[in-house]
Structures are given as structure tokens and as C-alpha cells.
Amino acid sequence: MQDAERIAARAVERHRREPSQLLQILIETQDGIGHLPVESLTRIAELLDLPRSRVEGVAGFYSFLYAEPVGRYRILFSDNIIDRMLGSRELMERLCRRLDVAPGQVSAGGEASVDTTSCTGMGDQGPAILVNGLAVTRLDEARVERIASLVAAGTPLAEWPAEYFHVDDNIRRRGVLLGEDFVPGAALQAAMVRGRHGWLEEVRMSGLRGRGGAGFSTAVKWMACSEAAGADKVVVCNADEGEPGTFKDRVLLASQAERVFEGMTLAAWATGARQGLLYLRGEYRYLLKHLRAVLAVRRAAGLLGARILGEGGFDFDIDIHLGAGAYVCGEETALLESLEGKRGTPRIRPPFPVTHGYLGRPTVVNNVETLAKTTLIALQGGAAFAATGTAQSTGTKLLSISGDCAYPGVYEYPFGVTIAHVLEDCGAHDPQVVQVGGASGVTIAGHEFHRRIAFEDVPTAGAFMVFDGRRDPFEMARNFVHFFAHESCGFCTPCRVGTALLKGYMDKLASGKGAKMDLADIEWLDRLLKNASHCGLGSSAPNPVIDTLVKFRPAYERRLVSLDFKPAFDLDAALETARRMTGRDDPAAHLDWREEV
Amino acid sequence: MGGKFLFDGQPVPFEDGQTILQAARAAGHYIPHLCWHPDFPPHGSCKLCIVKVGGRHVSSCALPARDGMEVESDTPEINGERRALLQMLFVEGNHFCPSCEKSGNCQLQALAYELDMSSARFAHFYPDRPVDASHPDVLLDFNRCIFCELCVRASRDVDHKGVFALTDRGIRKHLVVNAESGRLADTDFAVGDRAADICPVGVILRKRVGFAVPIGERKYDEASISTVAMEKGE
Ligand SMILES: Cc1cc2nc3c(=O)[nH]c(=O)nc-3n(C[C@H](O)[C@H](O)[C@H](O)COP(=O)(O)O)c2cc1C
Ligand code: SF4
Ligand code: SF4
Ligand code: FES
Ligand code: FES
Numbered sequence: 001m002q003d004a005e006r007i008a009a010r011a012v013e014r015h016r017r018e019p020s021q022l023l024q025i026l027i028e029t030q031d032g033i034g035h036l037p038v039e040s041l042t043r044i045a046e047l048l049d050l051p052r053s054r055v056e057g058v059a060g061f062y063s064f065l066y067a068e069p070v071g072r073y074r075i076l077f078s079d080n081i082i083d084r085m086l087g088s089r090e091l092m093e094r095l096c097r098r099l100d101v102a103p104g105q106v107s108a109g110g111e112a113s114v115d116t117t118s119c120t121g122m123g124d125q126g127p128a129i130l131v132n133g134l135a136v137t138r139l140d141e142a143r144v145e146r147i148a149s150l151v152a153a154g155t156p157l158a159e160w161p162a163e164y165f166h167v168d169d170n171i172r173r174r175g176v177l178l179g180e181d182f183v184p185g186a187a188l189q190a191a192m193v194r195g196r197h198g199w200l201e202e203v204r205m206s207g208l209r210g211r212g213g214a215g216f217s218t219a220v221k222w223m224a225c226s227e228a229a230g231a232d233k234v235v236v237c238n239a240d241e242g243e244p245g246t247f248k249d250r251v252l253l254a255s256q257a258e259r260v261f262e263g264m265t266l267a268a269w270a271t272g273a274r275q276g277l278l279y280l281r282g283e284y285r286y287l288l289k290h291l292r293a294v295l296a297v298r299r300a301a302g303l304l305g306a307r308i309l310g311e312g313g314f315d316f317d318i319d320i321h322l323g324a325g326a327y328v329c330g331e332e333t334a335l336l337e338s339l340e341g342k343r344g345t346p347r348i349r350p351p352f353p354v355t356h357g358y359l360g361r362p363t364v365v366n367n368v369e370t371l372a373k374t375t376l377i378a379l380q381g382g383a384a385f386a387a388t389g390t391a392q393s394t395g396t397k398l399l400s401i402s403g404d405c406a407y408p409g410v411y412e413y414p415f416g417v418t419i420a421h422v423l424e425d426c427g428a429h430d431p432q433v434v435q436v437g438g439a440s441g442v443t444i445a446g447h448e449f450h451r452r453i454a455f456e457d458v459p460t461a462g463a464f465m466v467f468d469g470r471r472d473p474f475e476m477a478r479n480f481v482h483f484f485a486h487e488s489c490g491f492c493t494p495c496r497v498g499t500a501l502l503k504g505y506m507d508k509l510a511s512g513k514g515a516k517m518d519l520a521d522i523e524w525l526d527r528l529l530k531n532a533s534h535c536g537l538g539s540s541a542p543n544p545v546i547d548t549l550v551k552f553r554p555a556y557e558r559r560l561v562s563l564d565f566k567p568a569f570d571l572d573a574a575l576e577t578a579r580r581m582t583g584r585d586d587p588a589a590h591l592d593w594r595e596e597v
Numbered sequence: 598m599g600g601k602f603l604f605d606g607q608p609v610p611f612e613d614g615q616t617i618l619q620a621a622r623a624a625g626h627y628i629p630h631l632c633w634h635p636d637f638p639p640h641g642s643c644k645l646c647i648v649k650v651g652g653r654h655v656s657s658c659a660l661p662a663r664d665g666m667e668v669e670s671d672t673p674e675i676n677g678e679r680r681a682l683l684q685m686l687f688v689e690g691n692h693f694c695p696s697c698e699k700s701g702n703c704q705l706q707a708l709a710y711e712l713d714m715s716s717a718r719f720a721h722f723y724p725d726r727p728v729d730a731s732h733p734d735v736l737l738d739f740n741r742c743i744f745c746e747l748c749v750r751a752s753r754d755v756d757h758k759g760v761f762a763l764t765d766r767g768i769r770k771h772l773v774v775n776a777e778s779g780r781l782a783d784t785d786f787a788v789g790d791r792a793a794d795i796c797p798v799g800v801i802l803r804k805r806v807g808f809a810v811p812i813g814e815r816k817y818d819e820a821s822i823s824t825v826a827m828e829k830g831e
Contacts, residue, residue: 051759053775060764490770497685500768
């Protein structure tokens with residue numbers, strides 16, 4: 001057990017005893033031990049001079065940090081509705097059988113644990129799993145059988161078939177961003193020629209809006225940060241990409257990392273920031289090596305570090321932080337808390353990150369795609385960028401397309417493209433429903449396929465999930481409700497309790513015990529979540545339920561057993577113990593006996 | 598700078614930096630609250646203080662007042678939502694008020710009376726939260742925690758001890774204390790700490806003084822929570 005303390009101490013020293021590195025320290029400590037035993041937390045707290053309770057609170061927040069031992073092989077099945085449609089549930093049952101382990105448990109010999117996890121961002125090549133944090137794609141029965149054998153034999157991951165860990169980019173449609181070659185440094189040079197103000201002006205003219213969901217003007221954000229008081233400004237790249245069904249940032253990080261980092265550097269040029277942080281979701285950990293290598297190349301080329309491209313006073317460098325399984329950390333203020341080594345709880349706003357961000361310093365937080373797009377503006381100018389797209393949504397948008405279609409993958413379209421057009425391109429044969437924007441997005445029914453992808457019509461952070469006639473919109477909504485209940489940070493009452501209650505109602509309906517009154521309660525909860533939640537997670541959690549209730553109400557109503565109240569638990573089943581104790585099983589010992597006579 | 602806003606139709610002056618709730622209180626208007634406390638910065642978690650400004654819901658304890666705002670607070674709509682938030686807090690914990698030492702002094706219970714909450718409406722979660730009786734002077738009954746974090750804040754920012762913290766997340770979120778054993782007795786918590794008498798509900802309870810004042814003669818038995826809050830500044 002002293003081992004655990006030694007491993008913990010080494011992780012703390014690697015991070016120079018910096019309390020803001022707590023999450024990274026916990027991740028590395030767990031890498032060395034397998035989980036986080038109590039004494040490791042105590043040691044970390046001592047060395048960082050933090051209350052132990054605070055360290056325990058942080059460790060307990062993140063799904064990928066474990067207080068109890070897990071299997072030597074820790075296998076997590078991506079549980080998005082798309083993975084389920086591809087057979088993930090059956091495959092998980094099969095693996096559990098082969099490994100003789102129940103879901104959520106550790107096998108008797110400690111070799112394996114199998115569980116589910118929120119969408120891992122592999123919807124175009126699922127069903128997907130994470131094995132000890134590394135992505136494995138395209139699972140099928142053969143792979144499951146083979147994995148079971150590899151686990152049973154104790155084969156190290158390094159000796160597993162390499163193709164299991166292969167992640168495809170699946171780029172199906174290229175626009176200006178994905179289609180053109182990029183020479184590292186060229187965008188930066190162009191922006192520097194314009195001067196900091198000229199560059200900001202160019203961004204303003206481009207009309208670029210954030211691609212992370214909210215669609216906030218990038219120029220306004222950058223100007224606010226640039227004007228904020230304080231010298232130590234920060235640029236943060238939000239690569240948390242936790243929205244179920246979204247994977248375009250993963251493809252950008254894999255294939256366009258130069259553009260992403262150059263975009264961060266362009267933001268630094270605009271704002272005067274000297275520090276850059278990229279928050280990489282834990283699910284994309286396999287990209288870490290590649291990203292660090294790109295950073296090293298850019299440093300060597302004088303594109304990062306002191307005096308960038310020889311410009312005195314332009315110093316900027318980028319660090320990568322790992323997340324550990326928490327969707328809410330994609331919300332920008334929760335992300336800042338997480339970067340500071342805290343629980344991922346969204347902050348009270350105002351103040352906004354542009355004035356009080358990372359460690360209280362003025363901070364720009366931008367999505368991966370937003371930052372990559374700024375390289376286009378630098379190279380072509382703002383006006384050329386604004387020439388594509390629509391009036392309020394300039395440029396192109398990357399869509400992550402998955403579900404019932406022939407060609408899932410990443411598509412780059414000018415804003416304004418119709419949903420029908422996209423469906424045609426991706427080979428959707430019998431589309432009935434499209435969920436645009438992920439679990440928190442909009443449910444689009446057939447009669448709305450003429451609508452356009454744009455902030456002024458159907459906005460999206462990038463997810464585009466297609467469902468054909470075999471699918472049930474209710475089950476889609478139920479899957480998303482489970483997701484939100486699992487991912488609620490638990491800070492505010494409506495979301496913490498409301499998502500858990502909503503999950504209970506949806507499960508009650510699914511088990512065929514629903515009553516009309518439950519629909520009224522569901523609608524009441526939807527409204528409380530929308531109105532009273534502290535952050536976007538809670539306020540958008542009811543979206544799929546609200547939309548499907550309006551557009552596919554029969555999918556709910558055919559699940560109701562009665563029009564009156566029906567308790568969530570089975571009263572008759574609850575009497576079973578009493579029946580056994582009294583040795584009775586006659587009709588009068590059953591609750592519904594009265595109804596039968 | 599400062600200015601004036603309309604609170605349920607009545608003009609309320611404010612000074613720069615004041616939140617809606619602070620300014621409203623100063624002008625004699627009560628807004629329900631649980632996680633807000635006059636001695637601490639706003640926390641924004643319970644959401645009992647929600648009001649509508651320009652048609653949008655906001656947390657009045659956290660949002661700075663602005664000139665010309667129109668704030669709706671004491672309306673059937675908002676009070677209905679507040680009642681539902683109380684119901685949520687009741688069903689997520691285990692609140693058996695008749696046997697609770699805090700009954701009559703409990704802000705959750707008092708607000709339930711204030712807002713006419715007559716049933717729990719939702720299904721109870723019945724969480725399993727064992728009590729911690731290890732400390733010689735104080736008992737922790739986690740069953741009643743509403744996660745206002747007042748004890749966390751008081752212990753961290755006033756007592757400088759960090760005795761309390763929250764761990765896990767979502768509906769599994771819960772309070773822990775600053776000891777590897779998980780027992781309050783193994784922390785440096787003392788009955789004189791600010792954190793010892795800050796809990797608005799019946800979690801942090803002094804031993805040996807229980808029921809000294811009989812139920813029926815306690816703070817909120819005598820006067821409603823809105824009266825107590827406004828007259829005694831609590
Ligand atoms: C629950 C929640 C999750 C979010 N997840 C992400 C995410 O994974 N990636 C992202 O870029 N933005 C995410 N956002 C939006 C961010 O808060 C923020 O608006 C965005 O990073 C700003 O960058 P942009 O202006 O470039 O879009 C999320 C928001 C919420 C409320
Ligand atoms: S809405 Fe949900 S995720 Fe957001 S702060 Fe509240 S509990 Fe946390
Ligand atoms: S113990 Fe009391 S003061 Fe502490 S968080 Fe819970 S309800 Fe609030
Ligand atoms: S009093 Fe404002 S959120 Fe609790
Ligand atoms: S009456 Fe006991 S916690 Fe409120």
C-alpha cells in the first residue's frame with residue numbers, strides 16, 4: 001500500500017505540487033494503481049496542502065476515476081442510442097457471459113469489469129468501447145469473442161490486434177476547411193501582417209459564430225477579452241465534445257491539429273494571451289500522443305513559444321489537459337473549474353470568462369471547429385469567409401452523421417443546407433426522425449426535412465443522428481434522459497432531482513406502467529428543468545422529451561395502461577414476501593383479486 | 598451608480614453590486630431562499646430564489662440588479678415552481694419532520710409551510726445515508742442534506758478548516774468530511790465552528806441539547822419564515 005502513496009507522490013511532483021493540476025494528478029495516479037485508494041488521496045492532499053475532503057470531492061466527480069478497484073481490463077460500452085441501434089447491448093451481454101461478470105461488477109478473479117459509459121464519439125464506427133481508456137471501434141461478435149480470449153489470457157493491450165484501435169476519419173464531404181491544404185504558420189503570418197487590431201477587424205467581418213453550440217460571435221468574445229483588464233490572458237480550446245452523436249472535433253484533432261493549434265495562436269494574437277490550454281475529453285485520450293507531437297513540431301518551427309515568428313512580445317504556448325468522463329465539463333465555466341483542478345460545476349455568470357476565466361484571468365473559450373475556422377479567415381479574409389453560408393450563419397459547418405444511413409461520417413456543408421439534402425447525401429433510405437444537435441438538440445420529424453441547418457433555423461453543434469422506420473422516438477428520448485441524469489453535475493435542485501425523476505417516469509412508461517397523469521408530471525418537470533436550471537445541461541435536458549411529446553405523442557400514449565394514476569411500483573409483487581410467510585397464494589392474497597371477481 | 602427597478606410592480610432602489618435579492622430585502626420584500634445566507638457570497642444552487650426578469654427566469658440571489666429591470670417574484674407561476682423545487686428537495690432526501698430535532702427551526706420545513714406545499718407529489722428516492730454519530734459534540738444526519746454547501750463554505754472560508762465537501766455528482770452527490778476514515782470525530786471540527794450552526798435543515802445537530810425547546814414553540818412555529826427572515830435578518 002505504500003506503493004500507492006509513492007505513485008501518488010510522483011504524480012504530484014511531476015506537476016510541481018500545483019493544486020490546479022489536481023485532476024491531472026488524480027488521472028496519473030490512477031494510471032499507476034488502477035484505482036484511487038484512500039491513502040493515495042490522503043497523500044495527494046498532504047502534498048498539495050489541500051483539505052483531503054476537497055481531493056475526495058474532485059475524485060468522486062469524474063466517471064473515469066474509481067474509488068474502488070476495477071478490473072485489470074476495464075471495458076466500457078458506449079451507450080448512446082446509435083451504439084444501441086448497432087447492437088451494443090447484445091454485444092455487452094455476450095462479453096459479460098464470456099467473462100462471467102455482471103455489468104457494473106468486477107469479475108471474481110479481478111481480471112475484468114464491464115460497464116456502460118456515455119457516448120464515446122464513435123457513432124460512425126460503432127458499436128464502440130473503451131478498454132482501459134483506449135477506444136476500440138466496430139465491435140461485432142467476432143471481436144467480442146476475441147477480446148474475451150485476450151482478456152482471459154491476460155494479453156497486454158499493446159499486443160492486441162492493432163486494427164481494433166484504428167479510428168477512421170470517415171470524411172465524406174469536404175468544403176473549404178477539410179478540402180484545402182494548410183501550410184502551418186501561413187495563417188498566423190497573414191494575421192500578423194494585419195496587426196492585432198486589423199486581425200480582430202477581419203474576424204468581425206467574417207461574422208464567425210461559435211461552433212460549440214451557443215453560436216456566440218467570436219469577434220465580440222475576442223474583443224471583450226482583449227479589452228479586459230489583466231495581463232495574463234488565456235486561450236482555451238474546448239475539445240470536450242461530449243454531446244452524444246458528435247464526433248467532428250475528434251476528426252479535426254486527428255486530421256487538422258495544425259489548424260486547431262494555429263487557431264488558438266490566432267486568438268492569442270488577437271487578445272494578447274500568453275497561455276493556451278486544450279481540454280481534451282478523456283475518451284479521446286488516444287489522440288494525446290499525436291497532439292503533443294504536433295505541438296513539439298510547432299515549437300521547433302517557431303510557431304509556439306517565445307517571440308512567435310520572430311515577433312517581439314508575441315509569446316504563447318499550449319498545454320493539454322485531460323478530462324475524465326464528465327459531459328458537463330464541456331460547459332465553458334465548468335470546463336474552467338475542471339482545468340483548475342476542481343469539480344466540474346458551472347459557475348455563476350456574470351462575471352463571464354472573458355473577464356474572469358481560468359484562475360480569475362481574462363479567458364477566451366472556443367470550440368475546436370471555431371478555432372480551426374479562424375485560419376480560413378486569416379488566409380482568405382473575413383469578407384470571403386462570409387460569402388458562404390447564410391446571413392446570420394456564415395461559413396461552413398461540420399456535421400457528424402450517424403445512425404440509419406449508408407455513409408456515416410463527417411460532412412462539411414455551407415450553412416443553410418436543408419436536412420433533406422443532407423439525408424440524401426448520407427444515403428438515408430427511410431428517414432423518419434433526425435436528431436440534430438445531439439441529445440440536447442432538436443428532434444426533427446419528416447414533415448420538417450425542408451428546414452435548414454443554420455442558427456436562424458435548426459442550430460447544431462454538429463450531431464446529426466438519423467432514425468428510420470424501425471426506430472422508436474420514445475426510446476430515443478428515454479436514452480437521452482438517462483444520459484442527462486447520469487451527467488447532471490448535481491449542483492442545482494431542478495437538474496439534480498429533475499433529471500433523476502424524469503428518468504423514473506420514462507422508465508415507468510417503458511415498463512408499461514404509465515398513466516395519463518405521468519404525462520402531466522413529465523411536462524411539469526420539463527418546464528421546471530427549462531426554467532430553473534443553473535446551466536445549459538439542465539435547461540436542455542428536457543428537449544428530446546418536449547419535442548417527441550409534441551411530434552410523436554402516440555409513441556407515449558400507447559405505453560399508458562390507464563388514464564388514471566398508476567403507482568411506479570408493483571403493489572401486488574410487493575406482497576410476495578407476505579404471501580410466502582403466510583403460505584398463501586389464493587386469489588384473495590393478490591391485490592388485483594377484487595377486479596377479477 | 599445604482600438605480601431603481603420594479604419588484605412586483607413596486608419601485609426598489611439598489612446600489613451598485615447589489616443583487617436583486619439583496620436590494621429587494623433592503624426594501625422590505627422577501628424572496629424565498631435556502632442556499633443564500635446574508636453572511637456569505639451567493640451560491641446559486643437551490644433555485645428557490647428564482648424570479649422572472651423580462652420573461653426569463655434568473656436566480657435573484659446571484660444576479661446583480663440593473664436599472665429599469667422588471668422583476669416578478671410573488672406570482673402563482675413562480676411560487677408554483679418554487680413549491681415543486683421544495684418537493685424535489687423533500688423526495689430526494691429522507692425527511693421525517695415529526696421526529697426531526699430541527700422541526701420548527703428548519704428552513705426547508707418552514708418554506709414548505711410558507712408556500713403551501715401539502716404533498717410530496719413525486720416518488721420518494723429513499724436514499725441510504727447512514728448518520729455519523731462519531732463526534733462527541735455533534736451529530737451528522739445526512740438524510741436531510743439539501744446541498745446548500747453553507748457548511749462547506751463556512752468551514753472553508755470562515756473556520757479555515759475544510760471539514761466538509763461534496764463528492765460524486767448528480768443525484769448521487771453527497772457530503773463527506775475531511776478524514777480518511779470518513780468520520781467527523783477524526784476531523785478538527787469543533788462545536789464552536791461557524792460551520793456547526795449554519796445548517797438550514799437538520800443535518801448538523803448539537804448533541805445533548807435536543808428538544809430543549811419543545812416543538813411548537815420554535816422559531817418558525819411562532820412566526821412564518823418570511824417574517825423571521827425580514828425582521829431578524831436571517
Ligand atoms: C452542458 C454543456 C456542454 C457543452 N459541451 C461543449 C463541448 O463539448 N464542446 C464545446 O465546444 N462547447 C460545449 N458547450 C458550449 C460551451 O459552453 C461554450 O459555449 C463553447 O465552448 C464556446 O465556444 P464557441 O463560441 O467557439 O462555440 C457546452 C455547453 C453546455 C451547456
Ligand atoms: S443544470 Fe445540471 S449540470 Fe447544470 S449546474 Fe444544474 S445540476 Fe449542474
Ligand atoms: S449539511 Fe446542511 S449546511 Fe451542509 S450542505 Fe447539507 S444542508 Fe447545507
Ligand atoms: S437562494 Fe438563490 S439559488 Fe439558492
Ligand atoms: S424538519 Fe428536519 S430537516 Fe427539515
